[in-house]
Amino acid sequence: MMKSVTHKEYIAANIRLEALLKEVGNDAPEDDPRIIELLEVSDIIEHYEEMHFSIGLPTLKEMIELRMFEMGLKRKDLATLLNTSASRVSEYLNGKREITLNVAKALHQKLNIDSDIILQ
Incomplete structure (x- = not known):
């Protein structure tokens, strides 16, 4: 678990990240100290932004x-794609009806919606 990152550390990390990106190319070896620092700085930025x-x-x-x-x-096109009726699609979108397993699968496969979003 990373310690809390201050705003000052976040700003410094962003400045250092920009400098490192100018120095390090795609062909740099993974054990290059600048690559390691780049990953560490990126983690600091990510942690701050998540918080x-x-x-x-x-x-x-x-x-x-x-x-x-x-x-x-x-909606009628979506209903056809999901093999259901337009009124059923409206019920799903308005939260009046829970989606079925088949509709959940179709949303994932045909609309490329992440399963984490479907299951939340």
């Missing part, structure tokens, strides 16, 4: 709506 800027998982409704937008789908 102060944590976003969390999107809701299933948000992910479905995002995929519908990305794929240009209307």
Whole structure:
């Protein structure tokens, strides 16, 4: 477990990360001290951001709506894709009905929605 990171340490880590990225190329060996430092600095930044800027998982409704937008789908198109009715899709999106196992599988396979989001 990493100790708490201060804002000052976070800023210093970001500055050092930028400098290291300019020095180290993709061809640097993994045991190069700069690569090791780069990983350590990245961990400090990640830890600070998780503590102060944590976003969390999107809701299933948000992910479905995002995929519908990305794929240009209307609710009736989504219903066809999920092998269900448009009214059933509305019930899922409005939280009036729990999704079935088959719908969960279809959301994962056909819309590429992460199972962690489906199961939350």
